[in-house]
Amino acid sequence: MSSVRNLEIAVSAAGKAPAQPGRPKLTGRNVNVFYGDKQAIKDVNVDIPERSVMAFIGPSGCGKSTFLRCFNRMNDTIPICRVTGDIRIDTQDINDKALDVVQLRARVGMVFQKPNPFPKSIYENVAYGPRIHGLVRTRLGLDQVVETSLKKAGLWNEVKDRLNDSGTGLSGGQQQRLCIARAIAVSPEVILMDEPCSALDPIATARIEELIDELKQNFTIVIVTHSMQQAARVSERTAFFHLGVLVEEGATDQIFTNPRDKRTRDYITGRFG
Numbered sequence: 001m002s003s004v005r006n007l008e009i010a011v012s013a014a015g016k017a018p019a020q021p022g023r024p025k026l027t028g029r030n031v032n033v034f035y036g037d038k039q040a041i042k043d044v045n046v047d048i049p050e051r052s053v054m055a056f057i058g059p060s061g062c063g064k065s066t067f068l069r070c071f072n073r074m075n076d077t078i079p080i081c082r083v084t085g086d087i088r089i090d091t092q093d094i095n096d097k098a099l100d101v102v103q104l105r106a107r108v109g110m111v112f113q114k115p116n117p118f119p120k121s122i123y124e125n126v127a128y129g130p131r132i133h134g135l136v137r138t139r140l141g142l143d144q145v146v147e148t149s150l151k152k153a154g155l156w157n158e159v160k161d162r163l164n165d166s167g168t169g170l171s172g173g174q175q176q177r178l179c180i181a182r183a184i185a186v187s188p189e190v191i192l193m194d195e196p197c198s199a200l201d202p203i204a205t206a207r208i209e210e211l212i213d214e215l216k217q218n219f220t221i222v223i224v225t226h227s228m229q230q231a232a233r234v235s236e237r238t239a240f241f242h243l244g245v246l247v248e249e250g251a252t253d254q255i256f257t258n259p260r261d262k263r264t265r266d267y268i269t270g271r272f273g
């Protein structure tokens, strides 16, 4: 990366208010993740403050997505994957065998790299979660949740006259906002975002970034991104991973302007990765 680009990242990050971490919403202590014999996450400790945005950055394959998936037990869906350590939402042990994973995933929603609306109407995409979780029992209540969720996701004005059209017929950026509305509809506390803009053009990306900025008033957001500019723009805190290790975590402006670790400095100045 050129020094000019790096300077742009630093300037963008330095313009943010200094981030004093709030009360931790998510915590990980001595977290290790294995795929068979291969260790993907090595003894990671982190506190993720509530109602803020934390970005996970680092070179491809360093374990960002693997670690993100620990917070809603999505790694359970990979048979060879094994997670150890203590991972909590508030004081609740996420890996507690007695914990209802469906309920956990309502509390900790997820938005994926590729928008993945159900092949159903726009309305049904948003209404499905509240209905199966029994959050709303009347049609009027459901209408209200659909409208509120689409408004919070910044999509209402674009779709309000065609709620019965298929969600898959929307543009990529609209589909991603529909997926965010779907996540919001079950009133989560946390939204995990795994490279949510990587399939989007710059305008759709800017729209999602604005949305993230609004959503952090109410939700704790963790975003995996390959774009350091994006991390600098949207996050209060940034965690840099390398080879499965959380090398450095701190206020985003500190990570981009004054990293403590040489590996972080090398990555953000484009010397590797």
Ligand SMILES: Nc1ncnc2c1ncn2[C@@H]1O[C@H](COP(=O)(O)OP(=O)(O)OP(=O)(O)O)[C@@H](O)[C@H]1O
Binding pocket: 035, 040, 058, 059, 060, 061, 062, 063, 064, 065, 066, 067, 078, 080
């Ligand atoms: N389902 C899987 N089975 C086996 N190994 C896996 C699986 N998923 C990830 N890995 C391995 O775990 C390591 C971390 O992968 P992960 O996808 O978490 O990294 P990442 O930092 O998110 O990468 P990227 O930025 O390329 O998405 C890699 O070595 C990867 O090959």
